Amino acid sequence: MTEPTRPGPFRLGIAGLGTVGTGVIRLLDEHADLLEARAGRRIEVVAVSARDRSRDRGIDLDRWTWCANPAELAGLAGLDAVVEVVGGTDGPALDLAQAALKAGRPVVTANKAMIAAHGFALAETAEANGAAILFEAAVCAGTPILQTLREGMVGNRVDRIEGILNGTSNYILSAMERSGEDFAETLGEAQRLGYAEADPALDVDGGDAAHKLAILAALAFGLRPDFAGVEVEGIRDIRAADILQAERLGYSIRLVAMADLERQEGAPARLLQRVRPCLLPADHPLADIDGPTNAVLAQGDYAGPILIQGAGAGSESTASAIVADIVALARGEARPAFAVPSAGLVPAERADSGAREARYYLRFVVADRPGVLAELAAAMRDARVSIQSLIQEGESVGEDEAGITIAVVTHKAPARNVREALAQLKDSPSIAEPPLAMPIMMS
Amino acid sequence: MTEPTRPGPFRLGIAGLGTVGTGVIRLLDEHADLLEARAGRRIEVVAVSARDRSRDRGIDLDRWTWCANPAELAGLAGLDAVVEVVGGTDGPALDLAQAALKAGRPVVTANKAMIAAHGFALAETAEANGAAILFEAAVCAGTPILQTLREGMVGNRVDRIEGILNGTSNYILSAMERSGEDFAETLGEAQRLGYAEADPALDVDGGDAAHKLAILAALAFGLRPDFAGVEVEGIRDIRAADILQAERLGYSIRLVAMADLERQEGAPARLLQRVRPCLLPADHPLADIDGPTNAVLAQGDYAGPILIQGAGAGSESTASAIVADIVALARGEARPAFAVPSAGLVPAERADSGAREARYYLRFVVADRPGVLAELAAAMRDARVSIQSLIQEGESVGEDEAGITIAVVTHKAPARNVREALAQLKDSPSIAEPPLAMPIMMS
The missing domain is CATH 3.30.360.10 (Dihydrodipicolinate Reductase; domain 2)
Known part of the structure; x- marks a missing residue:
C-alpha cells in the first residue's frame, strides 16, 4: 500500500446518458475526493456517447470528448475503461462491449439482458485480451x-x-x-x-x-x-x-x-x-x-x-454499483467475470424440474354444480397428488360470475404430477378458468 | 486476467489452533481446488503455531513447520501471510501482528478486541511496511x-x-x-x-x-x-x-x-x-x-x-471470513485496513449523546403506596420529559415482592433529560429498584 508513485487518474468513457449514465456522472462528481481516497487515484470521465447530444440532461457535455457512436469509445485513445449503460441484449451495447474488450479495455455494464445472454462469450473475450468485464449493477443494482x-x-x-x-x-x-x-x-x-x-x-x-x-x-x-x-x-x-x-x-x-x-x-x-x-x-x-x-x-x-x-433498481442505486466496479478496476483488481476463469465454467446440465417435490397451493374457479369436487379429487388421485386441505364452497375464498373459487393445499408431490392433474382437468366443463398452481416453500 | 506465468502457491502461517484455526485449515483442505480456481493460485498452509503441540485436534501437525512461539511466524522464511487467531487485545496476538507487518508480511486476523484497540496503529505499521492487515472475521464472522x-x-x-x-x-x-x-x-x-x-x-x-x-x-x-x-x-x-x-x-x-x-x-x-x-x-x-x-x-x-x-460467530463462519481475506491477499488485492490510507483517518470527535432526542420506554418498580405516581410524574415534569402513556397499576405488567412494575412511554426528549428524571428519583423511597430506560427507535 505504500506507493512510490501515485498512479495517474483513471479515465472513463461512458456510453449512454440516460438516468443511469447521468447518475454515474453525478456520483463521480459529488464524491470525487472520497473516491480518490478510497481508490488511491482520481477517477475522471473523459468521453461520453449518447444518442442525442442536444437533449437537456442538466449536465455540461462540453467537459468531455463526444462520441456520436458508442463503439468509438472502444478505440478512443486515453481511456482506462468503458461504462456501457446503453442497454439492449444485442446491438450497440454488445458491439461496444465486444470491441472494447478486444481492444484490451475493461468494461463496466449494468446490462443484465446482455450478460445473461452473452456473458460467457464476453468473459472469454475479456480473458483472451487481458481485460475485465464487471456487471455488479446488472443484479439488484446497488445491493452488492x-x-x-x-x-x-x-x-x-x-x-x-x-x-x-x-x-x-x-x-x-x-x-x-x-x-x-x-x-x-x-x-x-x-x-x-x-x-x-x-x-x-x-x-x-x-x-x-x-x-x-x-x-x-x-x-x-x-x-x-x-x-x-x-x-x-x-x-x-x-x-x-x-x-x-x-x-x-x-x-x-x-x-x-x-x-x-x-x-x-x-x-x-x-x-x-x-x-x-x-x-x-x-x-x-x-x-x-x-x-x-x-x-x-x-x-x-x-x-x-x-x-x-x-x-434493486433506480438510477442512484445502479450508479452505486457501477462505481463500485469502476473503483475495483481503478485499483487494478480485475477478476474473472464469473469468479473463475471462463475455461473453468462448465455448461449447465438442466435438472428435471418435474421430479421436484413440494406442497402446492392450487386455485380453481369451478362451475357451481354438483360433482365438481368429486371431479377435482379424482383428477388429483389419478395423478397421485394427495390433498391436504380443500377450502370448500362454504369457506370459499371468493365467488364471481365465472364460478366458485376453491383453494386446495396438497401434500408433497412432484411438480410433474401436479401438472398432470391440472392437464386432466383442463377441458372439463366444470373448470371455468385455467387453474393456478404455486409451490409452498419451506422455511 | 491472462497470466503469462501462473503465480506459485500462496503460503500461510497460522498462529492459533483452536476451533477457528482448525476451521480455517479444514476449509482450505476441503475447498483447495475451488479456492485455487477462484484465487488463481494454490493456497497452502506451511507453518503453524499453538500453545500446546500435543493436544489432539484431529489434524496431523507433521504436515507443517511448527513454531512454539507465534512470533516466530513473523520472520519465518517463505511465508506470504500470517493468520492470527490467537486472540486477546494485547500480548502474543499484538506482538505477532506488529512483528509480521514490520517484516512486510500481511496479516489476517479475527481479533476484534485487538483491532478495536490497536487497529489504527496496526494500519499505520502495515502501510509503512507495504503490507496489509485484514480483519473481515472480526465483525460478524462470515457475514461479509x-x-x-x-x-x-x-x-x-x-x-x-x-x-x-x-x-x-x-x-x-x-x-x-x-x-x-x-x-x-x-x-x-x-x-x-x-x-x-x-x-x-x-x-x-x-x-x-x-x-x-x-x-x-x-x-x-x-x-x-x-x-x-x-x-x-x-x-x-x-x-x-x-x-x-x-x-x-x-x-x-x-x-x-x-x-x-x-x-x-x-x-x-x-x-x-x-x-x-x-x-x-x-x-x-x-x-x-x-x-x-x-x-x-x-x-x-x-x-x-x-x-x-x-x-455472526462459529468456527465455520469465522473460517469463511478469514479465507475471504486470504484469497484477497493471494490475488494481490491489498487495500488499506480502514478503506482509506491511515493518514486520511481523522480522530473521531464525540457527539453529545445527552442531546440526542428519542422517545423512551421507562420501567419502574415502585412501592405500593399512595402518591407514587405523582412523584414519578413530577420528576418527569421537572426534567422536561413529557409522558405519552403510563401503564398503571390496573394494567401493570407484573407485580412481585419488590413492588409494582410500571411502564412509561415518553414523548421525544433528550437523553440528558431522561437521565435527569431518573437521577431525581434515584433515592426516593417510592422507588424499589433502579429504573430501566430504553430508547424507542424509529423505523
Missing part, C-alpha cells in the same frame, strides 16, 4: 450481491440461491396484500407511482428476474449462464383472493427466483433455475421483503445462509 | 459486512450504521420473547446449549458488540477507531415483563449497536457510537432478527439502506 458471492463468500461452496429479484413485482404483490385489490388495479397504481413501466411485461412476467437469476447462478455455481434454462412464470394470474387465502394459511406470496444444484457422485451437477410465484411461510427470510426491495439468500457451506437486501 | 462497506458501497457516503452485532444477546432476547422467561434462566439455557460462554460478560454486557461497532464505524466513516467512545449498556436488566410490555406496545427489544455522524458546516463531524437495548417497531429491518444472528443496516447516500445478515 455479486460481490458478496464472489468475494465475501469466496471460501464457500454455494449450492442454493433464493431471491426476490424484481422490485416491481414485489411492490405489486405487497401492495395487493395491503389493499386487497386485484393485480390489474395494483399494476395501474404502480405505473402511476413510477414503480412499474408503461410496458410492465419484463417485470411482471418474470423475465427481468430470470436475467438476474441466470447471472447469479453462473457466478455462484461456476457454470456458464443458462438464461434459456430458467423456468419462468409471472404474477399476472394472482388474484386478491389467492393472497387472502395464502394469508389465512399463514403464507405470503412472493415472486421467488430460485437456483440450486443437484450434486451427484460421478455425474455433472444439475441446475434448476426457476422464477415463479411461491407461498412463503412467515418465518422464511424472504417472506417479509416488502415493497420495491430486492433480496438474495445464498447458502454457503461454511458461512451458512447470508441474506443481503436493498434497493 | 466489512467488505460490503469497503467494496460494495465504496461509492457511497455512509452516515449511519445500525446493527445487531452480538449473537448471544440476540439469542437470549429472542428466547425470552418466546418463552416469557427472565434473563437469568434464559442465559442458563443459552449456556447449556452452547450459545453463551461460561463467562457471558463480554456478550451480554455489550463489550463484544462495542468492539465490532468501533471497527465498523471507523471503516464506514473514515475515522480512527474509537472503542473508548462507545457508550455501552448490556441486557442483564431486561425482564420478561419489559419484553411483554414492549410487545403489547408493538415493539421488540434488541441490543442495537448504532453509530452515526453528525455533520455540520465548518466543523469536524461528530461521532455517536452506542450499544444498548432498544425498542424496535415491527417494521424496523432489525426487529425480526431472531436467534444467534447478526445483521447490519448501512445507509448509503446512493445505494440506500443495505441490510446484510447471517451467522
Whole structure:
C-alpha cells in the first residue's frame, strides 16, 4: 500500500446518458475526493456517447470528448475503461462491449439482458485480451450481491440461491396484500407511482428476474449462464383472493427466483433455475421483503445462509454499483467475470424440474354444480397428488360470475404430477378458468 | 486476467489452533481446488503455531513447520501471510501482528478486541511496511459486512450504521420473547446449549458488540477507531415483563449497536457510537432478527439502506471470513485496513449523546403506596420529559415482592433529560429498584 508513485487518474468513457449514465456522472462528481481516497487515484470521465447530444440532461457535455457512436469509445485513445449503460441484449451495447474488450479495455455494464445472454462469450473475450468485464449493477443494482458471492463468500461452496429479484413485482404483490385489490388495479397504481413501466411485461412476467437469476447462478455455481434454462412464470394470474387465502394459511406470496444444484457422485451437477410465484411461510427470510426491495439468500457451506437486501433498481442505486466496479478496476483488481476463469465454467446440465417435490397451493374457479369436487379429487388421485386441505364452497375464498373459487393445499408431490392433474382437468366443463398452481416453500 | 506465468502457491502461517484455526485449515483442505480456481493460485498452509503441540485436534501437525512461539511466524522464511487467531487485545496476538507487518508480511486476523484497540496503529505499521492487515472475521464472522462497506458501497457516503452485532444477546432476547422467561434462566439455557460462554460478560454486557461497532464505524466513516467512545449498556436488566410490555406496545427489544455522524458546516463531524437495548417497531429491518444472528443496516447516500445478515460467530463462519481475506491477499488485492490510507483517518470527535432526542420506554418498580405516581410524574415534569402513556397499576405488567412494575412511554426528549428524571428519583423511597430506560427507535 505504500506507493512510490501515485498512479495517474483513471479515465472513463461512458456510453449512454440516460438516468443511469447521468447518475454515474453525478456520483463521480459529488464524491470525487472520497473516491480518490478510497481508490488511491482520481477517477475522471473523459468521453461520453449518447444518442442525442442536444437533449437537456442538466449536465455540461462540453467537459468531455463526444462520441456520436458508442463503439468509438472502444478505440478512443486515453481511456482506462468503458461504462456501457446503453442497454439492449444485442446491438450497440454488445458491439461496444465486444470491441472494447478486444481492444484490451475493461468494461463496466449494468446490462443484465446482455450478460445473461452473452456473458460467457464476453468473459472469454475479456480473458483472451487481458481485460475485465464487471456487471455488479446488472443484479439488484446497488445491493452488492455479486460481490458478496464472489468475494465475501469466496471460501464457500454455494449450492442454493433464493431471491426476490424484481422490485416491481414485489411492490405489486405487497401492495395487493395491503389493499386487497386485484393485480390489474395494483399494476395501474404502480405505473402511476413510477414503480412499474408503461410496458410492465419484463417485470411482471418474470423475465427481468430470470436475467438476474441466470447471472447469479453462473457466478455462484461456476457454470456458464443458462438464461434459456430458467423456468419462468409471472404474477399476472394472482388474484386478491389467492393472497387472502395464502394469508389465512399463514403464507405470503412472493415472486421467488430460485437456483440450486443437484450434486451427484460421478455425474455433472444439475441446475434448476426457476422464477415463479411461491407461498412463503412467515418465518422464511424472504417472506417479509416488502415493497420495491430486492433480496438474495445464498447458502454457503461454511458461512451458512447470508441474506443481503436493498434497493434493486433506480438510477442512484445502479450508479452505486457501477462505481463500485469502476473503483475495483481503478485499483487494478480485475477478476474473472464469473469468479473463475471462463475455461473453468462448465455448461449447465438442466435438472428435471418435474421430479421436484413440494406442497402446492392450487386455485380453481369451478362451475357451481354438483360433482365438481368429486371431479377435482379424482383428477388429483389419478395423478397421485394427495390433498391436504380443500377450502370448500362454504369457506370459499371468493365467488364471481365465472364460478366458485376453491383453494386446495396438497401434500408433497412432484411438480410433474401436479401438472398432470391440472392437464386432466383442463377441458372439463366444470373448470371455468385455467387453474393456478404455486409451490409452498419451506422455511 | 491472462497470466503469462501462473503465480506459485500462496503460503500461510497460522498462529492459533483452536476451533477457528482448525476451521480455517479444514476449509482450505476441503475447498483447495475451488479456492485455487477462484484465487488463481494454490493456497497452502506451511507453518503453524499453538500453545500446546500435543493436544489432539484431529489434524496431523507433521504436515507443517511448527513454531512454539507465534512470533516466530513473523520472520519465518517463505511465508506470504500470517493468520492470527490467537486472540486477546494485547500480548502474543499484538506482538505477532506488529512483528509480521514490520517484516512486510500481511496479516489476517479475527481479533476484534485487538483491532478495536490497536487497529489504527496496526494500519499505520502495515502501510509503512507495504503490507496489509485484514480483519473481515472480526465483525460478524462470515457475514461479509466489512467488505460490503469497503467494496460494495465504496461509492457511497455512509452516515449511519445500525446493527445487531452480538449473537448471544440476540439469542437470549429472542428466547425470552418466546418463552416469557427472565434473563437469568434464559442465559442458563443459552449456556447449556452452547450459545453463551461460561463467562457471558463480554456478550451480554455489550463489550463484544462495542468492539465490532468501533471497527465498523471507523471503516464506514473514515475515522480512527474509537472503542473508548462507545457508550455501552448490556441486557442483564431486561425482564420478561419489559419484553411483554414492549410487545403489547408493538415493539421488540434488541441490543442495537448504532453509530452515526453528525455533520455540520465548518466543523469536524461528530461521532455517536452506542450499544444498548432498544425498542424496535415491527417494521424496523432489525426487529425480526431472531436467534444467534447478526445483521447490519448501512445507509448509503446512493445505494440506500443495505441490510446484510447471517451467522455472526462459529468456527465455520469465522473460517469463511478469514479465507475471504486470504484469497484477497493471494490475488494481490491489498487495500488499506480502514478503506482509506491511515493518514486520511481523522480522530473521531464525540457527539453529545445527552442531546440526542428519542422517545423512551421507562420501567419502574415502585412501592405500593399512595402518591407514587405523582412523584414519578413530577420528576418527569421537572426534567422536561413529557409522558405519552403510563401503564398503571390496573394494567401493570407484573407485580412481585419488590413492588409494582410500571411502564412509561415518553414523548421525544433528550437523553440528558431522561437521565435527569431518573437521577431525581434515584433515592426516593417510592422507588424499589433502579429504573430501566430504553430508547424507542424509529423505523
